[in-house]
Amino acid sequence: MTSAAAPERLPGKQAPVVLSVRGVKKTIRGKPIIKGVSFDVREGEIFGFLGPNGSGKTTTIRMLVDLIRPTEGTITICGCDVQRQPDVALRYVGCIVENPELYSYLTGWENLEHFARMLPGVGQDRIREVAAIVGMDQRIHDKVRTYSLGMRQRLGIAQALLGRPKLLILDEPTNGLDPQGIKEMREFIQQLAEGGLSLFVSSHLLSEIQQMCDRVAIISHGEVIAVGDTDELVRQLGGLAVWRADPVRQAAAILRDGGIEVLDVSDAATGQADGDAHYVGSVTVRMEPQDAPELTRRLVEAGVAVYGIEMKHATLEDLFLSLTAGERIE
Numbered sequence: 140m141t142s143a144a145a146p147e148r149l150p151g152k153q154a155p156v157v158l159s160v161r162g163v164k165k166t167i168r169g170k171p172i173i174k175g176v177s178f179d180v181r182e183g184e185i186f187g188f189l190g191p192n193g194s195g196k197t198t199t200i201r202m203l204v205d206l207i208r209p210t211e212g213t214i215t216i217c218g219c220d221v222q223r224q225p226d227v228a229l230r231y232v233g234c235i236v237e238n239p240e241l242y243s244y245l246t247g248w249e250n251l252e253h254f255a256r257m258l259p260g261v262g263q264d265r266i267r268e269v270a271a272i273v274g275m276d277q278r279i280h281d282k283v284r285t286y287s288l289g290m291r292q293r294l295g296i297a298q299a300l301l302g303r304p305k306l307l308i309l310d311e312p313t314n315g316l317d318p319q320g321i322k323e324m325r326e327f328i329q330q331l332a333e334g335g336l337s338l339f340v341s342s343h344l345l346s347e348i349q350q351m352c353d354r355v356a357i358i359s360h361g362e363v364i365a366v367g368d369t370d371e372l373v374r375q376l377g378g379l380a381v382w383r384a385d386p387v388r389q390a391a392a393i394l395r396d397g398g399i400e401v402l403d404v405s406d407a408a409t410g411q412a413d414g415d416a417h418y419v420g421s422v423t424v425r426m427e428p429q430d431a432p433e434l435t436r437r438l439v440e441a442g443v444a445v446y447g448i449e450m451k452h453a454t455l456e457d458l459f460l461s462l463t464a465g466e467r468i469e
């Protein structure tokens with residue numbers, strides 16, 4: 140768990156598997172969109188599903204909730220096969236894909252009543268309960284059109300919680316929220332997991348996923364390229380350094396020639412100003428501090444001006460850059 144906000148919540152590696160995805164592929168009109176995706180989500184875990192736009196997150200989520208069928212592979216929720224027994228498997232799932240469908244001319248309460256009618260055994264008590272869980276009890280009798288986007292998202296989650304799911308699937312839950320709304324949503328998701336719910340959260344926001352999720356699967360071009368404990372994955376990258384050098388592209392080439400993995404090159408235009416207001420670019424690389432003297436010597440001998448070198452902790456963004464050889468996520 141990266142976030143310092145909820146250190147006490149450590150879902151065990153032995154917690155029961157709630158969602159299991161095995162070798163799932165999807166071909167649409169002859170085009171392979173999902174090329175083999177496997178991962179497990181355990182009880183009480185916040186699982187991040189991270190990938191750039193167009194990488195296949197929504198297509199995968201649609202298969203998780205039987206909106207479309209995999210071409211190959213299996214998906215089970217609480218041990219039930221989603222494709223063979225959708226009615227049983229999907230009883231365990233609450234899901235918000237894209238924007239929650241809400242009637243803005245009704246109150247929050249009336250919206251929940253409307254959706255509760257479709258769920259056997261869900262009555263007024265449960266509506267009161269979910270309104271309280273999402274912190275909407277004060278405003279639940281106001282019309283939805285008076286709600287902020289964050290409140291609408293919460294009401295959508297309340298709706299998804301009505302049927303007492305074991306797994307909540309949220310597709311880009313922080314989309315469109317301001318920084319305060321994002322923080323509230325993150326804390327709220329962490330509270331839900333503390334209550335034992337499993338959360339599957341898709342996002343293209345690296346820092347969000349790093350702060351919020353216990354484990355993560357990274358998807359790129361329809362393939363899961365990494366899956367595991369968020370902190371462990373990042374730690375495995377080892378030491379990172381940012382060189383500030385000019386000309387920056389020549390510096391990157393020399394470092395590469397020296398067998399150093401270059402994660403990112405930022406040109407002078409986006410580089411930081413030094414004390415003399417002279418702008419230089421930066422190169423982010425994987426290296427250990429003991430490599431610095433020899434690499435500095437090589438750069439200087441080749442005529443590159445070295446303005447500084449700073450060791451830094453790896454982030455999920457660095458991991459993503461390393462796995463995708465520099466592909467940008469945002």
Ligand SMILES: Nc1ncnc2c1ncn2[C@@H]1O[C@H](COP(=O)(O)OP(=O)(O)OP(=O)(O)O)[C@@H](O)[C@H]1O
Nearest residue numbers: 167168172190191192193194195196197198199343
């Ligand atoms: N019905 C379809 N027919 C053809 N191509 C499709 C179809 N659905 C999705 N795709 C393609 O599959 C790829 C993955 O799309 P998907 O929507 O799953 O990605 P995503 O990661 O959710 O991205 P975004 O965040 O932009 O929605 C994209 O290249 C998309 O154009």
